[in-house]
Amino acid sequence: MTNDEPVLRTGDADKELEELLGERLDEFNSAATGVDEETDFSVRVTDRNGETIGGLTGWTWGELGGIELLWVREDHRHAGWGTRLLRAAEAEARRRGCTRMTLSTYSFQAPEFYARHGYREAGRLPGVPGGHEDVYFFKDLSG
Template sequence: MTDDQRGVPAATVRVGGEDDALEQRLDDELTAFNGRATGAGTPEDLTVRVDDAGELVGGLTAWLWGRCCVIETLWVREDMRHAGWGSRLMRAAEAEAVRRGCTDLIVSTYTFQAPGFYRKLGFRATGRTPGIPGGHQDVQLHKAVGP
């Protein structure tokens, strides 16, 4: 059966909330497409964590794709902030990314979070996106690393 107006297959559009199966399928399909389009293969996960007596102090999640490392999440427990843990997490991730052949680090942060922190680590802003609640912006940053 087709849609009479455009000659495309009839389909149903559904809007909902969390859908783990859809998220996984979209990730799988886009990863395969991106790998074919770039020759960069499949992304690899990278995590760094700090524990103290079995309690999480902070952590970082990232993915490496080709020669690029994209920092997804960096968090340090509130009572441990401003003690250098964020910098240590970033240095460990950078060292591992370089060890795995990366030449570029990319991160995105909101203006109320940590753009100054990343600049101190050698990142430079490459773009800003307005529209974040509270009148804030999303800041995209880049750092060249490695050989």
């Protein structure tokens, strides 16, 4: 064994490693597709005091947009904020040239919500703790 032998380490979250991997994968993906790296966006709704009522994070990459996270504070749920956040994200994705959106949600979260908004189920991955599934959705924004 030599001193320059590679070392494999497992540990807690490593932000530096996450950044490095993201940069390298963006380079690889751009070279493979000819499309620049993905860019993130957010949508936030606040009350008059500036407290967050809800928000959404997403990304765009070429003609594809994605919803990463969507959350509405419990005391403002069922008041249409989820719909407004989702519509704002779709509008931002369209503004950036996207023709499709994708997302995943757990079966105990909001699959019915997305289906009501024109998202079609594309697949399910079982094995989420508690006997749940990860549900994948897709929407054509060009129509």
